[in-house]
Amino acid sequence: MNSLDTNPQPVAAPATLNGKIATPDRDPHYKWVALSNTTIAMFMAAVNGSIILISLPAIFNGISLDPLTSFQYLLWILMGYGIVTATLLLSFGRLSDIYGRVRLYNIGFAIFTAGSILLFLTPDTGDAGAIELILFRIIQAVGAAFIFSNSAAILTDAFPPDERGKALGLNQVAALSGQFVGLLIGGILAVFNWRYVFLISVPFGVVGTIWAFLKLREPAYQKRSQKIDIWGNLSFIGGLTLFLVGITYALLPYGSASMGWEDPWVIAALFCGLLLLVAFPIIETRMEDPMFRTDLFRIRNFAFGNAAGFISALARGGVMIVLIILLQGIWLPLHGYSFESTPFWAGVYMLPLTIGFVIMGPLSGIISDKYGARWISTLGMVLVGISFLILAMLPYNFDYLPFALALLIMGLGNGMFSSPNAAAIMNSVPPEQRGVTSGMMSTLVNSGFVLSMGMFFTIIVVGLTGAFPSMLSAALTAANATQILPAMSAIPPTGALFAAFLGYNPVHMILAGLSPSLLATVAPATLATLTGVIWFPTTLAQAFMPSLALSFYIGAGISFVAALLCAMRGDRYVDGIDGTGPKGDSSTDPQEVSGENVK
Incomplete structure (x- = not known):
C-alpha cells in the first residue's frame, strides 16, 4: 500500500x-x-x-x-x-x-x-x-x-x-x-x-x-x-503575514527604482517570513495538538x-x-x-x-x-x-x-x-x-x-x-509634442498602470500642471490628440x-x-x-x- x-x-x-x-x-x-x-x-x-x-x-x-x-x-x-x-x-x-x-x-x-x-x-x-x-x-x-x-x-x-x-x-x-x-x-x-x-x-x-x-x-x-497550538499559530500567521506584506511593498517604488524589491525592509520581511514558514511544519510535528x-x-x-x-x-x-x-x-x-x-x-x-x-x-x-x-x-x-x-x-x-x-x-x-x-x-x-x-x-x-x-x-x-519611457517619447514625437516630453515623463510606469486600472486618462492632469507659456507652444490639434480616447491607450x-x-x-x-x-x-x-x-x-x-x- x-x-x-x-x-x-x-x-x-x-x-x-x-x-x-x-x-x-x-x-x-x-x-x-x-x-x-x-x-x-x-x-x-x-x-x-x-x-x-x-x-x-x-x-x-x-x-x-x-x-x-x-x-x-x-x-x-x-x-x-x-x-x-x-x-x-x-x-x-x-x-x-x-x-x-x-x-x-x-x-x-x-x-x-x-x-x-x-x-x-x-x-x-x-x-x-x-x-x-x-x-x-x-x-x-x-x-x-x-x-x-x-x-x-x-x-x-x-x-x-x-x-x-x-x-x-x-x-x-x-x-x-x-x-x-x-x-x-x-x-x-x-x-x-x-x-x-x-x-x-x-x-x-x-x-x-x-x-x-x-x-x-x-x-x-x-x-x-x-x-x-500557540507556537504553531504564531509561526504560521507571523510567517505568512510578513511574506505577503513583503510581496505587497515590493510592488511600490523605492527610491529611483520602479519597484521595491531592493528595499531592505522588503528583503527582511520576505526572509523572516520564509524562515517562520519553514519552521512551521517542524514545530507542528512536535506539538501534542497541532x-x-x-x-x-x-x-x-x-x-x-x-x-x-x-x-x-x-x-x-x-x-x-x-x-x-x-x-x-x-x-x-x-x-x-x-x-x-x-x-x-x-x-x-x-x-x-x-x-x-x-x-x-x-x-x-x-x-x-x-x-x-x-x-x-x-x-x-x-x-x-x-x-x-x-x-x-x-x-x-x-x-x-x-x-x-x-x-x-x-x-x-x-x-x-x-x-x-x-x-x-x-x-x-x-x-x-x-x-x-x-x-x-x-x-x-x-x-x-x-x-x-x-x-x-x-x-x-x-x-x-523598460518599455514605457521609449514608447512615450516615440508617441510624443509622432504627435509633434516633444516640448512637453519632460513633463509627460513624470507619469511613472506604476502611475500609468494605476490609471489604466482605474479607467481614466492621466494626460489631462499632466497638461493641467503645465505653465501657460509652455502649453501655448502646443498646437490645438495636438492637444486634442493627446487628450482624446485613442492616444494614451495606444x-x-x-x-x-x-x-x-x-x-x-x-x-x-x-x-x-x-x-x-x-x-x-x-x-x-x-x-x-x-x-x-x-x-x-x-x-x-x-x-x-x-x-x-x-x-
Whole structure:
C-alpha cells in the first residue's frame, strides 16, 4: 500500500448513526438549509471582493484621493483583504474543530456585516479616509476568514458523499458569480454614491446572520479535549503575514527604482517570513495538538488536491485585475467608450467567464460525485491553460469574439476543476478534521491569489519600466509634442498602470500642471490628440502587451502543472463512511471508499 493512500493515525472515529456518519440534523431538508445559507455568505463575500475593483475611481473621488500619488492605498485596499484572510484561515479552521464550525461561522457572518456597515459610514477623507477604508476592510476580512474556513466543512457535514461535489459546486458557482455580479453592481452603484458599494452587503449580512444563528446546527462527531497550538499559530500567521506584506511593498517604488524589491525592509520581511514558514511544519510535528495535522498529507487526494488548488490559484489569481486593466485602460477607449464608462463595461465584457463557470460548476460536481474528480479536474486545468495561450496571442486591439471564447473556455475549465477538487479534498479526511481541512484548502487558495497578484503586477511593472519611457517619447514625437516630453515623463510606469486600472486618462492632469507659456507652444490639434480616447491607450498598449503576453504564457505553464497534479491524485476515496477508515489502495480502485463499494 502506498503511504500516500493511508489514513493518518491516530484519528478519532466519527460518530455514527446506523453505520452512517451522523449529520447535524436528521431532518432531510437540513442540507438545503446549510447550502442556501453558506451560498448567501459566499456570494456576499465574493460580491464585496470584486465590487471594489470597479468602484475604485468613485471611491478615490469620494474621499478626495489623488490617484497618481496613492498607489500604496490602491494595493492595500486590493490586497489587504486577501492577506488577512489567507493568514487567518488555517487557524480559524483549527479552532472550529475545537469550538464548533457553525458557532465560529455564525460569528464570522456577524463580523463581516459589521465591517460592511463601518465601510458605509467611513467618516474621513484624504489619507485618513483611505486608512479607515483599509482598516474596515480588514475587519471584513476577519469575518470572511471565519466564513471561508467553515463553509466547505459545514456542507461536507450536511451532505452525503455522493452529493458533496454537487453541493460544493453550487456553492462555488455562487462565489464566482458574485465576483462578476459585483463588477456590474459596482459600476451601477458607483454612479450614484460610492458608499452604496459597501451598503449592498448589509441586507445579505443581516438576513444571513440571523438565519445562520437560528437554523444551522453543529455536526455530531467525536471531539476530545485539545489545546490551542500557540507556537504553531504564531509561526504560521507571523510567517505568512510578513511574506505577503513583503510581496505587497515590493510592488511600490523605492527610491529611483520602479519597484521595491531592493528595499531592505522588503528583503527582511520576505526572509523572516520564509524562515517562520519553514519552521512551521517542524514545530507542528512536535506539538501534542497541532493546528494542522501534517500527517494528513499522507492522504493522496488531500496532498495532490491541495497542491493543485494552490498552483491553480497562482495561475489565475491576478487574471481578473490584468484583464480589467486591458479592457478599461486600452480596449474599451479604443472602441469609443469614455474613460468614465469603462468600469461598468469591463464587467459586462467579462461575462463569458462567469457563464462558463456557472455552466460547469454544478455539472462537474455531479459528474465527480459519480465518477471521481481525477480526470474532470485534470481536463479543466488543461482548458484553463489553453485559454491562457489564446489570450497571450491576441493583439491589444483584438476582435471581441476570440477574447470572449478564451474567457468562456477559462470559465468552463475553472468550473470543471474547482468543485471536484474541493469535494475530493473534503471527502478524503476524517470528519473531525474537516474544519482544519477547509481552512487549509482556503488558505492555500487565498495565498495563491495574493501571490498571483504580486507575480502578475511584478511582470507587468518590470515590462512597463523598460518599455514605457521609449514608447512615450516615440508617441510624443509622432504627435509633434516633444516640448512637453519632460513633463509627460513624470507619469511613472506604476502611475500609468494605476490609471489604466482605474479607467481614466492621466494626460489631462499632466497638461493641467503645465505653465501657460509652455502649453501655448502646443498646437490645438495636438492637444486634442493627446487628450482624446485613442492616444494614451495606444501608447500604453505598446509597452503593456509584451509583458501581459508573458504573464499569460506563465499562467498557461502553471495551469498545465496543476493539471499534472490533478492526474496524480488517484481515484475516488471517501473517509469515514463506516467509521473504519480506508481499506486498500484508493489510487487503484476507483470504487474503494473506506472499504465500501459505492455504485
